[in-house]
Amino acid sequence: MTPTLQLFLIVSAALFCVGLLAALSRRHAIFILIGIEMMLAAAGLNFIAFWRFGPQPAPPNGVMVTIFAIAIAAAEAAVGLALVIAAYRHYRTTNVDQLDQLKG
Amino acid sequence: MSNGIIAHLWLIPAVPLAASLVILSLANTQGTAAAAVAVGGQVIALLFALAAFAQTLATPGYRAFQNFTWFTFGEQSLRLGFVLDPLAAVMLVMITFVSLWIFVFSVGYMAADRNFTRFFAYLSFFSAAMLGVVIANSLLLLFICWELVGLASYLLIGFWIHKPSAAAAAKKAFITTRIGDLGFFLGMLWLYDRSGTLLFYDGGGGCIEHAGLVSLGASATFIALLIFCGAVGKSGQFPLHVWLPDAMEGPTPVSALIHAATMVAAGVFLVARTYPLFSFGAVHGVTPSLTVVVWIGVVTALISAFIALGQFDIKRILAYSTISQLGLMMVSLGVGGVAAGILHLLAHGFFKALLFLGSGSVIHGCHEEQDIRRMGGLRGLMPVTFATYAIGMMALSGVPLFFAGAWTKEDILHATSEWPASRVPHYLMLLGVVLTALYMTRQMIYVFFGQRRAAAEHAHESPSVMTLPLIVLATCVVLFSAVLTPAWPWLHRYLSGERAVFHLAQLIQPALLLALVFVALGIGLGIAIYRRAAESDPVENASPALFRFLENRMWLDELYDGTVLALARALSRASDLLDRYFWDGLARGVGLIGRWLGRLTKGFDEHAINAGANDAAGLARGFGRILSLRHSGQVQTYLGVIALGMLALLLLYAWLI
Numbered sequence: 001m002t003p004t005l006q007l008f009l010i011v012s013a014a015l016f017c018v019g020l021l022a023a024l025s026r027r028h029a030i031f032i033l034i035g036i037e038m039m040l041a042a043a044g045l046n047f048i049a050f051w052r053f054g055p056q057p058a059p060p061n062g063v064m065v066t067i068f069a070i071a072i073a074a075a076e077a078a079v080g081l082a083l084v085i086a087a088y089r090h091y092r093t094t095n096v097d098q099l100d101q102l103k104g
Numbered sequence: 105m106s107n108g109i110i111a112h113l114w115l116i117p118a119v120p121l122a123a124s125l126v127i128l129s130l131a132n133t134q135g136t137a138a139a140a141v142a143v144g145g146q147v148i149a150l151l152f153a154l155a156a157f158a159q160t161l162a163t164p165g166y167r168a169f170q171n172f173t174w175f176t177f178g179e180q181s182l183r184l185g186f187v188l189d190p191l192a193a194v195m196l197v198m199i200t201f202v203s204l205w206i207f208v209f210s211v212g213y214m215a216a217d218r219n220f221t222r223f224f225a226y227l228s229f230f231s232a233a234m235l236g237v238v239i240a241n242s243l244l245l246l247f248i249c250w251e252l253v254g255l256a257s258y259l260l261i262g263f264w265i266h267k268p269s270a271a272a273a274a275k276k277a278f279i280t281t282r283i284g285d286l287g288f289f290l291g292m293l294w295l296y297d298r299s300g301t302l303l304f305y306d307g308g309g310g311c312i313e314h315a316g317l318v319s320l321g322a323s324a325t326f327i328a329l330l331i332f333c334g335a336v337g338k339s340g341q342f343p344l345h346v347w348l349p350d351a352m353e354g355p356t357p358v359s360a361l362i363h364a365a366t367m368v369a370a371g372v373f374l375v376a377r378t379y380p381l382f383s384f385g386a387v388h389g390v391t392p393s394l395t396v397v398v399w400i401g402v403v404t405a406l407i408s409a410f411i412a413l414g415q416f417d418i419k420r421i422l423a424y425s426t427i428s429q430l431g432l433m434m435v436s437l438g439v440g441g442v443a444a445g446i447l448h449l450l451a452h453g454f455f456k457a458l459l460f461l462g463s464g465s466v467i468h469g470c471h472e473e474q475d476i477r478r479m480g481g482l483r484g485l486m487p488v489t490f491a492t493y494a495i496g497m498m499a500l501s502g503v504p505l506f507f508a509g510a511w512t513k514e515d516i517l518h519a520t521s522e523w524p525a526s527r528v529p530h531y532l533m534l535l536g537v538v539l540t541a542l543y544m545t546r547q548m549i550y551v552f553f554g555q556r557r558a559a560a561e562h563a564h565e566s567p568s569v570m571t572l573p574l575i576v577l578a579t580c581v582v583l584f585s586a587v588l589t590p591a592w593p594w595l596h597r598y599l600s601g602e603r604a605v606f607h608l609a610q611l612i613q614p615a616l617l618l619a620l621v622f623v624a625l626g627i628g629l630g631i632a633i634y635r636r637a638a639e640s641d642p643v644e645n646a647s648p649a650l651f652r653f654l655e656n657r658m659w660l661d662e663l664y665d666g667t668v669l670a671l672a673r674a675l676s677r678a679s680d681l682l683d684r685y686f687w688d689g690l691a692r693g694v695g696l697i698g699r700w701l702g703r704l705t706k707g708f709d710e711h712a713i714n715a716g717a718n719d720a721a722g723l724a725r726g727f728g729r730i731l732s733l734r735h736s737g738q739v740q741t742y743l744g745v746i747a748l749g750m751l752a753l754l755l756l757y758a759w760l761i
Binding site for chain 1: 735
């Protein structure tokens with residue numbers, strides 16, 4: 001089976017949906033973070049697929065951008081985890097249902 | 105190059121990995137299935153390993169490799185590969201064989217554990233990662249598997265997550281080895297920068313083949329030292345050895361797996377694999393990097409042998425003895441005795457696994473008691489464990505003729521005596537031999553001889569699923585010595601790519617007699633000192649200060665806590681203060697200015713503008729109240745609404761097009 005753009009897009013869309021579902025339905029803050037990371041990965045995959053099957057696939061531009069995105073995502077995940085830990089220390093819970101200070 | 109088994113070499117780590125994944129998908133209640141899958145996977149891996157080993161036997165100096173491109177990045181392409189040579193082959197056989205018996209032992213040892221299946225998943229994963237390290241033909245692939253080994257050891261040491269000490273030990277092991285791995289990683293980057301390849305063998309173009317080494321030039325020394333940092337961390341060499349004794353918090357089969365066959369072997373294996381980097385540009389077999397390896401090994405071997413004399417935990421003694429033996433192997437590699445070091449590594453894999461499993465059997469029999477002061481007189485109660493443990497002890501101490509450890513140790517002593525740079529390591533290693541015999545005699549006397557103390561009252565022999573691995577390993581320790589003797593140094597020659605010839609006259613070497621004298625000295629000394637050992641230690645009675653020094657591990661942990669860790673704590677406290685007072689103060693200051701400005705305009709607002717605005721404000725507030733009903737404070741609802749909005753936009757877009 002030769003890899004086609006459609007195949008990559010389907011995988012990436014599936015990954016995105018899985019991530020979204022995780023972010024929407026899990027109650028544990030860390031699982032929500034994982035879901036968000038999955039969505040980000042899906043976006044990266046999408047990006048690189050369009051680059052690879054685009055008009056200029058040769059130079060490493062697409063890879064560079066995606067690697068930057070991954071590096072930034074790693075930093076974001078570190079901040080996210082730190083926030084979860086801070087929230088846990090403050091509220092003694094990581095269940096997002098109970099973290100509803102934004103309630104109007 | 106892809107003829108024969110090399111094309112299928114990747115299956116060796118893949119099978120335990122697949123086993124691990126299968127086990128992870130099993131429920132907690134399917135313990136039997138989990139054990140069957142794990143042991144089955146290991147048996148298959150062992151058969152493959154034996155096939156690979158058989159392949160290397162055909163020609164002396166056999167080497168086959170298969171490389172493939174992982175990904176292409178612009179003009180650069182990153183290539184990984186597998187290699188099969190005598191070094192890899194013997195390691196494969198040793199690891200799969202010893203792991204197999206550790207797995208079998210675990211079936212009995214962990215029988216009562218709630219997380220039985222999880223344990224076997226981790227064990228299989230660990231074995232897969234370690235096998236990956238062995239067959240990697242690329243420093244990068246080796247590094248990847250190396251880190252996976254680190255992860256697996258973290259999971260296994262902290263297996264009893266409910267114990268805070270286990271969690272702390274797992275963290276300590278992971279972070280301490282990470283310090284070394286940082287050096288390894290830097291060395292790898294530097295190597296790639298200089299040679300443009302991370303493959304070991306590539307038909308003349310690999311980084312440890314001649315052309316690659318020449319392109320490194322003088323930087324080879326520094327690269328070798330950085331890579332050695334990784335080995336120091338993983339193999340528990342001074343000064344990063346502190347994690348290894350704490351790793352005893354894991355279940356005993358884990359200790360056997362980590363300390364015998366796998367994790368700690370990885371560091372020594374790494375040095376052996378990248379040996380051309382270390383020995384490049386050698387003058388009479390001496391290079392600066394190898395000299396560092398020798399002295400680190402010497403310091404490690406002696407420090408830990410001394411500390412082992414002051415410990416009371418049966419597993420901790422073995423842990424320090426492991427560190428000491430690893431130091432000995434490093435010395436051997438450093439003085440040029442690569443084959444001798446690897447042989448000792450293999451022999452050590454067998455007898456240390458035997459000793460750890462034996463200690464597991466003792467602990468199991470004494471109802472989870474680990475303090476040797478509370479044991480004693482187990483000889484009669486646990487005959488099988490005693491007999492096998494004694495074989496392991498004699499192999500470790502280096503009692504000549506029938507035990508694998510003796511021949512390899514003698515080989516190492518021989519290698520150190522020929523090191524042109526200095527004779528001091530040789531003499532210090534002889535001292536190490538005495539100390540090894542001494543602390544092992546001490547342990548034997550405490551555990552198996554003398555009076556039965558508290559924990560030994562109701563001790564019982566372990567079930568046969570636990571004693572069978574002991575018997576098998578003990579048999580191997582004895583049989584293994586047949587291929588190690590100087591009369592027929594088959595394995596030694598095999599590793600260095602030559603054919604062995606049988607010379608009975610070579611059996612008795614001067615080094616052997618020397619070793620015999622020193623081992624006898626150690627054991628004799630041990631019997632003399634510890635003959636009447638009871639609740640307290642004779643050395644403790646004679647010199648409490650010295651004993652405290654040893655018992656507290658020469659206060660090295662405290663030293664690190666007082667220096668490196670204190671520095672880290674001070675730095676984090678300083679940055680906390682900086683955050684809290686400087687940046688926060690700045691933010692508050694800006695806020696104050698804003699508040700002050702607000703107060704200024706407040707009067708104007710209240711008196712000049714407010715008149716008609718209040719009504720509008722009331723209206724806005726009413727609307728706001730209605731709208732605020734939508735705000736549940738649930739982030740996930742918000743996220744869902746955003747997702748729906750995106751979907752609506754997409755549909756709109758599709759409709760418009």
